[in-house]
Amino acid sequence: MADLDVQDDQTTAGDDAPEQQVRAGAGFWVKVIGLALFDAIVLAVIPSLIEQGATVALISIIVGTLGINFIFLSHRTYAYRWLVPGVVFLTILMVWPIIFSVYVAFTNWSTGNFLTKDQVIEQLTEGGLSLIEPDDAPTLDMLWFEVAPGEFKMLVRNPDTDELFYGSPRTVQDPIPEEIVLDDLEAAAVVDADGDGLPESIDGVEAINTFAVAQKIPDIDSFILDIPGGEARARTLSTARLAQTRFVWDETTEVMFDRLNNENCTEVDAAFSCAGDRINPGWREVIGFGNITKVATDPGFRDPFVRVFTWNVIFAVVVVAFQFILGLGLAMVFQDPKMKFKRLYRSLLIVPYAAPAFISLVIWRGMLNRSFGQLNRALEGIGSFFGLLDLEVAIPWLTDPFWAKVAVILVTVWQGVPYFFLINSGALQSIPKELTEAARVDGAAAPQVFRKVTFPLLMVSIAPLLIASFSFNFNNFLNIFLITGGGPPLTQYAVPVGETDILISFTFDLAVESGRGALYGLASALTIFIFFIVATIAAFSFRFTKRLETIYGNL
Amino acid sequence: MATYEHEATVPAPREEAQVVTARPNRPSFRRWFRETGWRHIAALLGVAFALFPIAWILTSSVNTLDSLTTVKFWPAETTWANYTGLFEGCQWDFGFPPFVCESSTPFPNWLFNSIKIALIASSAQLVMSALAAYSFSRLRWKGRRFGLISILLIQMFPQFLAFVAIFLLLDTLETTFPAARQAPIWVVVIPLLVIAIGAYAIGRMRNWEKDRMRWILWFVGGALAFGALAIYVGSDFGVTVFPKIGLNTHTGLIMVYLGGAVGVNTWLIKGFMDSIPTSLDEAARVDGATDWDIFAKIIFPLTQPILIVIFIITFIGLYNEFILAQVLVNDVDQFTYATGLNLFIDSQYTAKWGRISAAAVIGAAPIVVLFLIMQDRIVSALQGAVKG
Numbered sequence: 006m007a008d009l010d011v012q013d014d015q016t017t018a019g020d021d022a023p024e025q026q027v028r029a030g031a032g033f034w035v036k037v038i039g040l041a042l043f044d045a046i047v048l049a050v051i052p053s054l055i056e057q058g059a060t061v062a063l064i065s066i067i068v069g070t071l072g073i074n075f076i077f078l079s080h081r082t083y084a085y086r087w088l089v090p091g092v093v094f095l096t097i098l099m100v101w102p103i104i105f106s107v108y109v110a111f112t113n114w115s116t117g118n119f120l121t122k123d124q125v126i127e128q129l130t131e132g133g134l135s136l137i138e139p140d141d142a143p144t145l146d147m148l149w150f151e152v153a154p155g156e157f158k159m160l161v162r163n164p165d166t167d168e169l170f171y172g173s174p175r176t177v178q179d180p181i182p183e184e185i186v187l188d189d190l191e192a193a194a195v196v197d198a199d200g201d202g203l204p205e206s207i208d209g210v211e212a213i214n215t216f217a218v219a220q221k222i223p224d225i226d227s228f229i230l231d232i233p234g235g236e237a238r239a240r241t242l243s244t245a246r247l248a249q250t251r252f253v254w255d256e257t258t259e260v261m262f263d264r265l266n267n268e269n270c271t272e273v274d275a276a277f278s279c280a281g282d283r284i285n286p287g288w289r290e291v292i293g294f295g296n297i298t299k300v301a302t303d304p305g306f307r308d309p310f311v312r313v314f315t316w317n318v319i320f321a322v323v324v325v326a327f328q329f330i331l332g333l334g335l336a337m338v339f340q341d342p343k344m345k346f347k348r349l350y351r352s353l354l355i356v357p358y359a360a361p362a363f364i365s366l367v368i369w370r371g372m373l374n375r376s377f378g379q380l381n382r383a384l385e386g387i388g389s390f391f392g393l394l395d396l397e398v399a400i401p402w403l404t405d406p407f408w409a410k411v412a413v414i415l416v417t418v419w420q421g422v423p424y425f426f427l428i429n430s431g432a433l434q435s436i437p438k439e440l441t442e443a444a445r446v447d448g449a450a451a452p453q454v455f456r457k458v459t460f461p462l463l464m465v466s467i468a469p470l471l472i473a474s475f476s477f478n479f480n481n482f483l484n485i486f487l488i489t490g491g492g493p494p495l496t497q498y499a500v501p502v503g504e505t506d507i508l509i510s511f512t513f514d515l516a517v518e519s520g521r522g523a524l525y526g527l528a529s530a531l532t533i534f535i536f537f538i539v540a541t542i543a544a545f546s547f548r549f550t551k552r553l554e555t556i557y558g559n560l
Numbered sequence: 561m562a563t564y565e566h567e568a569t570v571p572a573p574r575e576e577a578q579v580v581t582a583r584p585n586r587p588s589f590r591r592w593f594r595e596t597g598w599r600h601i602a603a604l605l606g607v608a609f610a611l612f613p614i615a616w617i618l619t620s621s622v623n624t625l626d627s628l629t630t631v632k633f634w635p636a637e638t639t640w641a642n643y644t645g646l647f648e649g650c651q652w653d654f655g656f657p658p659f660v661c662e663s664s665t666p667f668p669n670w671l672f673n674s675i676k677i678a679l680i681a682s683s684a685q686l687v688m689s690a691l692a693a694y695s696f697s698r699l700r701w702k703g704r705r706f707g708l709i710s711i712l713l714i715q716m717f718p719q720f721l722a723f724v725a726i727f728l729l730l731d732t733l734e735t736t737f738p739a740a741r742q743a744p745i746w747v748v749v750i751p752l753l754v755i756a757i758g759a760y761a762i763g764r765m766r767n768w769e770k771d772r773m774r775w776i777l778w779f780v781g782g783a784l785a786f787g788a789l790a791i792y793v794g795s796d797f798g799v800t801v802f803p804k805i806g807l808n809t810h811t812g813l814i815m816v817y818l819g820g821a822v823g824v825n826t827w828l829i830k831g832f833m834d835s836i837p838t839s840l841d842e843a844a845r846v847d848g849a850t851d852w853d854i855f856a857k858i859i860f861p862l863t864q865p866i867l868i869v870i871f872i873i874t875f876i877g878l879y880n881e882f883i884l885a886q887v888l889v890n891d892v893d894q895f896t897y898a899t900g901l902n903l904f905i906d907s908q909y910t911a912k913w914g915r916i917s918a919a920a921v922i923g924a925a926p927i928v929v930l931f932l933i934m935q936d937r938i939v940s941a942l943q944g945a946v947k948g
Contacts, residue, residue: 091826098726357610369613
């Protein structure tokens with residue numbers, strides 16, 4: 006490495022090193038070029054961030070980049086250099102999403118409330134979607150000018166305000182322009198000889214005679230001139246009607262006016278309410294603890310939540326219990342030193358643990374199929390072995406509420422037994438033989454030795470792993486998602502929920518699809534709830550198994 | 561290493577002594593069965609439970625009959641057609657995607673994508689994790705305890721549930737980065753100003769005088785690299801400088817996976833590094849080694865046993881990853897093995913069961929074999945938690 010780094014990275018020895026040793030080695034150049042490239046990329050991104058108005062992102066990126074430069078250039082921050090690569094990604098792709106989720110948890114963000122209020126106002130007041138042309142819409146005076154052969158411009162005048170608008174019209178088929186483009190009449194040579202407010206010539210181009218318009222522009226009623234507040238559409242040869250946006254936003258009073266009903270709209274539930282109707286889309290806004298109170302009080306959310314939570318706890322407890330008992334049983338089977346082929350057995354037994362979880366889950370889903378699945382066939386096979394030749398097994402593993410629960414437990418246990426087999430074997434071997442033998446000598450029977458000596462000793466080392474396993478299975482999303490998808494569905498609730506849904510899959514469903522669209526706010530609130538459950542379990546586990554001491558011992 | 565076998569042999573001498581005393585009158589079958597034989601039956605039952613789905617997938621992958629309805633456990637006739645059929649109609653193309661397939665389910669691409677993504681992401685994760693672990697284990701700095709605890713806490717938040725945020729983030733990156741390729745000339749001026757201000761600020765620090773040369777070198781290098789890279793190479797010649805980052809790209813997906821680099825694995829590696837005596841690095845330090853030398857030449861090689869296990873477990877985990885790959889990538893050619901297989905099954909559930917089985921075997925076999933080869937190391941890593 007660079008001699009330079011010898012000098013500066015060792016804070017103890019470096020300070021009195023003579024200056025002539027300062028030479029740039031390969032490592033130094035790697036660092037300089039790496040840092041320069043990193044800065045280059047960041048700096049190149051900044052203009053586009055400014056353009057998008059992403060202030061928070063911009064500030065965080067600048068602060069972060071300056072911090073990283075400082076860390077790599079200052080002696081005193083040497084230790085942090087080792088963390089930079091990992092922590093950069095951790096911050097951007099773990100910490101930021103978490104912070105964002107916390108923010109979303111306090112908002113009403115959902116499919117119906119996806120945009121910001123400004124975006125909603127923009128969409129309602131500028132989009133062509135909510136144009137109306139009421140009976141009393143103003144009739145505009147209209148004139149046409151042929152600025153070049155075959156190229157026409159349109160002039161309209163609002164008789165109420167005497168405002169003139171002049172520009173190239175579009176046809177009905179053209180897309181609505183994002184911005185209104187009009188010619189500037191102030192700068193043009195406008196001649197209004199008769200003083201009626203309608204100019205006869207603009208920049209030397211004479212207005213087309215009203216009767217000639219029909220000849221020159223036969224499809225006149227397909228032309229539209231976009232003017233502020235609506236569209237001017239030719240209705241007769243000399244008049245246009247103004248189709249206006251239904252909504253007008255008053256910047257000063259911050260009130261939305263509804264032209265259709267001629268009244269101001271109110272704001273109800275993060276959406277405009279005009280004449281009693283909710284105007285879609287609504288906007289997202291911070292609603293504080295609204296999502297939490299919704300889950301706590303609204304039966305439409307509370308009932309499925311309670312149901313899912315109960316099943317979630319049952320699922321995790323039952324699964325861990327079976328995994329542990331079967332794993333311990335297998336481990337004890339192999340506690341005989343005379344037994345042969347132990348290594349072969351072990352290799353075969355851990356295959357479910359070794360196989361990619363995703364693949365085995367998908368295979369199980371096929372096996373659990375009611376009419377074609379191999380599990381029912383296998384049960385028939387076992388039946389015929391015991392003489393039940395005509396046995397027909399058609400257990401609806403995936404569609405019946407009870408059997409679906411059995412199925413997810415069965416598959417999850419199948420996956421987890423090898424793990425518990427391995428750790429129980431390790432734990433059993435670490436129990437000193439003297440203890441069990443002493444108990445035997447004292448006249449204890451084998452079951453008694455197990456109950457009074459082996460098992461308590463086993464629990465000392467296994468208990469933290471049981472808790473960890475509970476915590477893992479509490480959030481075993483993949484198993485539920487891939488085996489039953491949470492189903493069979495519970496149709497009596499308004500939210501998407503099924504019999505085998507656990508909290509995390511329920512949350513996922515809320516965030517992805519739902520009868521009313523995705524409910525990001527509610528889903529994020531539940532995510533944070535899950536986080537607290539897991540953190541509590543971990544804290545509990547640390548506390549009662551004193552693992553924390555060993556961890557703190559290393560700090 | 562306290563392996564399974566090792567433990568089993570420790571009490572052996574005493575047991576053998578018992579066997580020797582019993583041998584003169586050869587044990588009856590009943591006795592053998594009571595002591596050892598039933599264990600084989602229990603073990604075989606366990607093996608049957610464990611291997612039943614795997615055996616079935618193996619047999620149905622070579623079955624001539626194809627659908628779930630007709631596939632029986634023991635095929636009447638066997639064939640390799642299911643395996644070859646997966647690759648039929650696909651041509652290696654040297655481009656991206658690497659294979660051009662006629663069918664709508666380009667299986668070879670999925671496999672290639674998965675291996676590529678998992679390999680890159682798990683290697684990068686390992687390096688990042690090992691670097692951070694070295695800092696936690698060997699260096700002393702402010703916020704170290706806080707950092708360690710935070711890492712554990714952050715890991716408890718289910719990352720994939722923040723997928724809305726991740727989705728929006730990648731979406732923003734997608735729109736931000738192409739714009740950077742067409743950056744106007746003034747982006748050179750402002751960064752140079754920023755660098756100058758930074759230089760002034762840092763220059764006022766204590767060590768400025770001594771290290772003046774390196775600062776100057778650094779700023780010149782930075783300015784040159786910036787100018788060359790971001791502006792003209794990118795936009796004027798139409799060369800894509802940055803890989804496309806964002807939704808529906810592997811770069812984006814790998815970046816998301818790297819978010820979990822510093823986590824539980826950092827803890828494990830740190831714990832292992834703690835057990836390496838510090839006298840080793842002190843000796844090296846006396847001989848003039850830098851921290852980097854100590855890391856690269858002493859700690860890293862000594863940590864290899866745990867690094868290999870962590871690499872394999874991470875690789876398998878990412879190879880398996882389904883949710884984020886599903887949410888972030890939606891172009892069939894860019895699918896990973898997991899999302900591809902899921903699509904395969906959704907689209908041809910009952911029709912092509914043999915083909916699905918073959919795909920599952922191809923995907924799972926290398927992982928299972930790798931795991932079984934490495935089983936002693938993995939088992940001892942797992943059992944380390946209960947043996948203390």
